Amino acid sequence: MTAEAFQRTFGFTPEGEWAAPGRVNLIGEHTDYNDGFVMPFALPHTTRATVARRDDGLLRLHSSDDPTGAVTALRLADLAPGRVTGWTAYPAGVLWALREAGHHVGGADIHYDSTVPTGAGLSSSAALEVVTALALSDLYELGLERGPLARLCQRAENDFVGAPTGIMDQTASACCAEGHALHLDTRDLTQRQIPFDLAAAGLRLLVVDTRVKHAHSDGAYGDRRRGCEAGAAALGVPALRDIPYDELDAALRRLEAGGTGEEVRRLVRHIVTENRRVTRVAALLEAGDPRAVGPLLTEGHASLRDDFRVSCAELDLVVDTALDAGALGARMTGGGFGGSAIVLAENASTDKVTEAITAAFTTKGWAAPRVFTATPGAGARRIG
Template sequence: MTDGVWAAPGRVNLIGEHTDYNDGFVMPFALPHTTVATVARRDDGVLRLHSADVPGDPVELRVADLDPGRRSGSWTDYPAGAVWALADAGHRVGGADIHYESTVPSGAGLSSSAALEVVTALALSDLYELGLDRPGLARLCQRAENLYVGAPTGIMDQTASACCVRGHALHLDTRDLTRRQIPFDLAAHGLELLVVDTRVKHSHSEGEYGRRRAGCEAGAAALGVSALRDVPYDSLDEALGRVEDPEVRRLVRHVVTENARVERVTGHAAAGDFRAIGPVLTEGHASLRDDFAVSCAELDLVVEASVGAGALGARMTGGGFGGSAIVLTEASRSPDVGKAVLDAFADRSLREPRLFTAVPAEGARRLS
């Protein structure tokens, strides 16, 4: 017997990378790709998890036994963590049979993990009548990923999956979760945003991501601010002069300039000047590549090949070390731009990337 079906999307981040754990600004939108959970409530306190995308039998856990110290290191940590976070926050949740099916590419920097957490938390919130609002649900899912999974991510991915609106990009202030929905209809302006999944896998819970976050915290401490979001763009040069460590200095420069780029892109989008966004994307990629050092050869190749073929701009998206890039292009040039990227990968004997057009979709919701 099924009590309901829920869906939560992955996301693409238009601009604002590695700013969310620095209390900064981001601008994601939800993808049509979703994780769907078919759920039946249980009264015995057992959480039974199964995925159509992962071979093997269902995994059974007891809600009362969930604990970050007992995580398995497998995909089930994400939904188990979401249930743990609900219970740890004092919400009365029981067991459930949950079957998952997902079209969100795993390891592509498109927030497949957040979709899994959010769909689980939303389903149990509805089933057990917890009354959680979407920002609160996103906070609990971030806590699950930080403390249960052990990945030091910010709040963007979960908020995008929970709160995005069809046809809009989400301007999010990650300090106070103030949200502004910006109409984002590229097709009406003759444009497309291509996502290029390089198929190079990454994991946020590995050490490099954590090192960048620790470096940002060291930069904030050196500058006497609670987070790098508090460093004014107009005072960046003076601030950089007060940071001794050259690696930390580069991290600070990226975060401060990236926050400014989010505001520029927001202004262009709000004014309907979508073509002006392109160069800002490319500028952001250079910062992620050179200052934050989270790009890779495949992501750099996407940017180089697409811009060389006439795209308006391109950049890596997501945490980095692999994953996906986004390309803003005239719709009429999209086939040529896509071919240029595929040819560039073939010329270097690299695995063929996956390309698709990104259209802003609906956030998490109940389907039935």
């Protein structure tokens, strides 16, 4: 379908088709820009791109999700931070980042089609960036490895789009393996693929999209990042990753004695405890005990709600209702301020949990959330 849409839009046949997934972050929220640990897995939901090269210095972009149906034409020579807005800034930023890094990349015609929900905390922007980078790397024979490719996509989002995100989302989209969660050390980018087969244990992980939209480029996300950096500077470490869990209480006392405010101290506490939760979840999965992960998810939500303060009423309602309905654990996932929550539940109780959450939203007068089962899919790849 995407190849046919490309031909209808641009009038000729594309050279190939690529796909990159959205992601769910199982545990490890806001730790990536603190050099910490994360554990995402890829969703089956993907952004697909059909692409052909151009030799006239133009980048032409079209998306089936754009209600205007317009083709956006951009001159490569004019690409610079702040000059492109809207969804086209993400692929334009990727091409800019590739050229800034010294890669010989010309123009392209690209048609996009996506099943990754936007604004749901499931990394639709990273999927868009990664599929663009992979397609251009293949077509222009750049030979980019997945790690450097993810870094270039992060630079596109940070420096071109202006969203101060960490490296997790792009790495998850580029590097995840089907049937596995990705344990990623965001400092040195070492990776472990950890088997993640909940069905074999009689479990499911539900994603609950609250349909509350958010934007990482909003000031609140940047405020959290700057607060973490201030905490690390006050403690004399390169990043909060460098504060061991067993030294957290002493570190918090040092911050208080030095006049660091309560808000920054809360941010520090979340990052240090969240890194420990990632390590504990990885150990439980490797030991074959996924049920024991549930309480750690719930603990992580409390930390994001109370210390990092990035939850919202809709996300809190999902978590509280799911737990009351018998779920093993639940938490918000993604950057926060809206988006999605995840719920770990026994197979036999998933219908009850879903019905309870939907009824709770109805009682509040809110639009019904979208609920689906998340299974770990494959990372970015060429599909045609």
